Amino acid sequence: MSIVTVQLGQCGNQIGFEVFDALFRDSHCPQGLCSKRENEAYQASCKERFFSEEENGVPIARAVLVDMEPKVINQTLSKAAQSGRWKYGQHSCFCQKQGSGNNWAYGYSVHGPRHEESIMNLIQKEVEKCDSLSGFFIIMSMAGGTGSGLGAFVTQNLQDQYSHSLKMNQIIWPYGTGEIIVQNYNSILTLSHLYRSSDALLVHENDAVHKICAKLMNIKQISFSDINQVLAHQLGSVFQPTYSAEGSFHYRRNPLGDLMENLVPHPEFKMLGVRNIPQMSENSLAYSTFTWAGLLKHLRQMLISNAKMEEGIDWQVRPPVSRLPTLGKMSLNKELHFNTSIANLLILRGKDVHSADLGGFKDPALYTSWLEPVNAFNVWKTQRSFNKYEKSAALVTNSQFLVKPLDKIVGKAWNMFASKAYVHQYTKFGIEEEDFLDSFTLLEQVVASYCNL
Amino acid sequence: MEEGVVNEILQGPLRDVFDSKQLITDISGSGNNWAVGHKVFGSRYQEQILEKLRKSAEHCDSLQCFFIIHSMGGGTGSGLGTYLLKVLEDEFPEVYRFVTSIYPSGEDDVITSPYNSILAMKELNEHADCVLPIDNQSLFDIISKIDLMVNSGKLGTTIKPKSLVTSSAGTFKKRQKPFDAMNNIVANLLLNLTSSARFEGSLNMDLNEISMNLVPFPQLHYLVSSLTPLYTLADVNIPPRRLDQMFSDAFSKDHQLIRADPKHSLYLACALMVRGNVQISDLRRNIERLKPSLQFVSWNQEGWKTSLCSVPPVGHSHSLLALANNTCVKPTFMELRERFMRLYKKKAHLHHYLQIEGMEESCFTEAESSLSALIQEYNQLDATKSMPVEDLPRLSIAV
Numbered sequence: 001m002s003i004v005t006v007q008l009g010q011c012g013n014q015i016g017f018e019v020f021d022a023l024f025r026d027s028h029c030p031q032g033l034c035s036k037r038e039n040e041a042y043q044a045s046c047k048e049r050f051f052s053e054e055e056n057g058v059p060i061a062r063a064v065l066v067d068m069e070p071k072v073i074n075q076t077l078s079k080a081a082q083s084g085r086w087k088y089g090q091h092s093c094f095c096q097k098q099g100s101g102n103n104w105a106y107g108y109s110v111h112g113p114r115h116e117e118s119i120m121n122l123i124q125k126e127v128e129k130c131d132s133l134s135g136f137f138i139i140m141s142m143a144g145g146t147g148s149g150l151g152a153f154v155t156q157n158l159q160d161q162y163s164h165s166l167k168m169n170q171i172i173w174p175y176g177t178g179e180i181i182v183q184n185y186n187s188i189l190t191l192s193h194l195y196r197s198s199d200a201l202l203v204h205e206n207d208a209v210h211k212i213c214a215k216l217m218n219i220k221q222i223s224f225s226d227i228n229q230v231l232a233h234q235l236g237s238v239f240q241p242t243y244s245a246e247g248s249f250h251y252r253r254n255p256l257g258d259l260m261e262n263l264v265p266h267p268e269f270k271m272l273g274v275r276n277i278p279q280m281s282e283n284s285l286a287y288s289t290f291t292w293a294g295l296l297k298h299l300r301q302m303l304i305s306n307a308k309m310e311e312g313i314d315w316q317v318r319p320p321v322s323r324l325p326t327l328g329k330m331s332l333n334k335e336l337h338f339n340t341s342i343a344n345l346l347i348l349r350g351k352d353v354h355s356a357d358l359g360g361f362k363d364p365a366l367y368t369s370w371l372e373p374v375n376a377f378n379v380w381k382t383q384r385s386f387n388k389y390e391k392s393a394a395l396v397t398n399s400q401f402l403v404k405p406l407d408k409i410v411g412k413a414w415n416m417f418a419s420k421a422y423v424h425q426y427t428k429f430g431i432e433e434e435d436f437l438d439s440f441t442l443l444e445q446v447v448a449s450y451c452n453l
Numbered sequence: 454m455e456e457g458v459v460n461e462i463l464q465g466p467l468r469d470v471f472d473s474k475q476l477i478t479d480i481s482g483s484g485n486n487w488a489v490g491h492k493v494f495g496s497r498y499q500e501q502i503l504e505k506l507r508k509s510a511e512h513c514d515s516l517q518c519f520f521i522i523h524s525m526g527g528g529t530g531s532g533l534g535t536y537l538l539k540v541l542e543d544e545f546p547e548v549y550r551f552v553t554s555i556y557p558s559g560e561d562d563v564i565t566s567p568y569n570s571i572l573a574m575k576e577l578n579e580h581a582d583c584v585l586p587i588d589n590q591s592l593f594d595i596i597s598k599i600d601l602m603v604n605s606g607k608l609g610t611t612i613k614p615k616s617l618v619t620s621s622a623g624t625f626k627k628r629q630k631p632f633d634a635m636n637n638i639v640a641n642l643l644l645n646l647t648s649s650a651r652f653e654g655s656l657n658m659d660l661n662e663i664s665m666n667l668v669p670f671p672q673l674h675y676l677v678s679s680l681t682p683l684y685t686l687a688d689v690n691i692p693p694r695r696l697d698q699m700f701s702d703a704f705s706k707d708h709q710l711i712r713a714d715p716k717h718s719l720y721l722a723c724a725l726m727v728r729g730n731v732q733i734s735d736l737r738r739n740i741e742r743l744k745p746s747l748q749f750v751s752w753n754q755e756g757w758k759t760s761l762c763s764v765p766p767v768g769h770s771h772s773l774l775a776l777a778n779n780t781c782v783k784p785t786f787m788e789l790r791e792r793f794m795r796l797y798k799k800k801a802h803l804h805h806y807l808q809i810e811g812m813e814e815s816c817f818t819e820a821e822s823s824l825s826a827l828i829q830e831y832n833q834l835d836a837t838k839s840m841p842v843e844d845l846p847r848l849s850i851a852v
Contacts, residue, residue, distance in 0.1 A: 071653050097515035101661030178757035181666040181722050222734035224655040418845050419752040421669035444850045
């Protein structure tokens with residue numbers, strides 16, 4: 001089954017390119033650590049999910065590119081075409097000249113309705129190319145105007161028009177110390193709208209990925225393409241084909257459906273995060289070896305102490321001894337030490353993958369009381385290695401990991417809203433104070449729900 | 454409204470760049486009288502101006518903003534210029550109006566400049582989306598600094614020829630007219646402002662984003678600008694310290710294009726537009742480094758807008774334009790009001806204005822109160838400067 005990707009805004013398009021590139025390069029990598037037949041099946045499965053075929057054999061990404069100004073899309077198209085390996089469809093993009101001015105209201109209320117038909121038509125065309133549709137993967141940032149506002153509008157439309165297909169939104173959480181001054185407003189408006197219309201929100205924080213680049217990849221002058229490449233690696237390790245059952249040679253057919261089934265048991269809890277281990281620069285890779293035991297131990301501690309990468313993990317954090325129900329609302333002022341999970345999915349790729357011992361993740365202390373660990377925890381094991389890493393483990397988690405960042409953004413937006421600063425820029429385009437208040441209410445609810453796990 | 458300057462342009466090296474049909478001139482000028490510029494020439498030329506504007510707008514696929522460049526102290530730029538603002542607002546309501554205004558310096562030779570400036574300020578308050586105030590004295594100080602560097606012949610410091618922010622032709626040895634050099638700085642300001650819209654980069658910023666991010670309340674739309682570096686040394690290696698120095702300089706009062714000291718006043722918002730081979734990590738490092746020494750208003754503690762454009766300006770490897778919405782513009786306005794009051798109390802030169810049809814004393818008093826209201830807004834913000842930042846109580850949800 002295929003996934004149609006919608007890339008929105010500068011961020012969405014820049015990341016989208018890196019993702020497709022990573023997926024393609026990995027699937028055509030000869031060192032798969034598996035048999036030739038397996039490798040070919042892997043390639044075919046990846047291709048079915050993400051690429052369609054053209055007459056001269058160059059794969060075309062199953063993607064629709066949308067931006068309100070032309071520079072980024074032009075760059076993205078030419079970068080893909082230059083690689084010679086794959087490209088974007090010539091007519092798969094929608095572009096205007098104006099930009100959204102970092103204004104969520106402009107993206108949602110002006111660009112959305114104005115260009116609804118053209119954008120949905122493009123998506124329709126891409127959907128028709130698929131034999132069968134697994135769902136949509138929408139890449140956008142929260143902080144800007146197009147990705148956030150228009151992204152929210154498009155997601156809503158997808159819910160109306162394709163109510164039987166799944167939608168996963170890849171959201172980029174902006175740097176804490178600002179890329180855009182009104183980013184907190186744009187973020188809360190985006191999150192509240194997506195919470196109603198999307199099926200799952202896969203969140204990546206710029207601050208976290210930046211640290212990975214600095215500490216683990218040892219990059220001195222970090223650029224956005226470095227950050228996007230790390231992101232693409234993490235996403236690739238989740239979305240590349242995996243076996244459908246223990247020891248089978250058939251690859252999973254419905255990636256989005258399976259992800260949702262395992263990770264989103266309740267619509268109130270939709271926020272997913274990815275942790276990937278190991279991550280290092282290619283130079284160091286040649287000299288490193290790992291054991292599954294070591295990798296999994298680190299990953300488990302990363303989960304419970306809410307660490308974003310394998311350096312600087314707090315090993316003091318331990319799961320609570322007895323599963324007493326939490327009384328009342330957990331105070332956010334004290335450090336949220338232990339990260340309780342609703343559901344976890346572990347995706348293991350590489351050598352000796354079947355020998356990996358997962359006992360640590362099945363411990364009921366890690367999870368809330370309303371799901372048995374056998375339902376809350378799942379693992380997908382695949383022999384075929386990913387992106388030249390002999391062993392690679394990705395953890396997709398639905399847990400409390402995002403509570404503090406979310407609370408921070410809501411707090412900052414609230415402070416700004418109390419002084420009414422910048423609000424006139426939004427009311428100009430039809431987003432009223434009530435819309436802001438609705439968003440605040442919804443997100444406070446989400447924060448409270450996650451805190452009470 | 455007089456022909457000399459326009460004719461000079463038409464005969465100069467850029468004559469082919471300007472469409473000769475898109476020019477409007479008159480003979481006698483406005484006599485440094487805002488009322489003449491605004492009321493007399495305004496109504497006389499309104500139709501012609503509108504027609505030419507429409508013609509230019511038709512050539513645009515998607516018109517985003519108008520740049521108005523004028524001085525505040527004279528008659529035409531100040532009077533007719535602000536009349537135009539109203540016309541643009543009525544005719545093209547969705548197009549942004551960016552105004553680059555040259556404010557009169559402490560010593561300037563036009564006696565009536567305070568009148569002209571205050572009358573123009575009222576129009577700017579009401580009809581401009583964004584104003585970049587600049588004053589001649591600051592520009593002149595910057596030039597003097599550069600001259601000092603160039604002529605000091607310090608050991609080991611040779612400046613790359615094309616890299617002066619004051620000269621586009623690289624002929625810094627020739628004695629240029631001072632205004633050419635000063636104007637070049639303003640030209641560079643506008644170039645850097647639009648660079649992200651014209652060239653590619655990893656974090657683009659369009660002109661409509663400037664207004665969105667830097668104007669928290671409609672009336673507070675005055676942005677203090679600073680450009681760095683002023684010159685590049687011919688030393689090819691650029692160690693990171695040089696890059697960091699560029700960021701530090703942007704906040705020093707010597708680099709501002711108007712008499713202002715943003716570091717010791719309150720920031721409402723700040724934008725950094727970087728050009729050249731600078732990456733996001735450099736930008737973040739410098740923001741973290743400089744943040745503690747700057748004061749931001751309580752509801753915008755991390756109010757930074759950033760953009761990265763890959764193409765540097767000619768002659769530089771990187772450059773930075775900082776735009777700040779900061780209460781440090783207040784002294785300029787207060788000084789202007791003071792000079793106005795000194796003249797107005799004596800009713801000096803008032804008859805030149807009042808004899809123009811449509812001008813009454815109320816125009817003056819309204820303009821003065823408009824400015825006073827603006828100053829009061831800045832005062833109120835300044836009063837919050839030393840107050841501790843508290844988090845407001847949040848919505849509480851029934852669980």
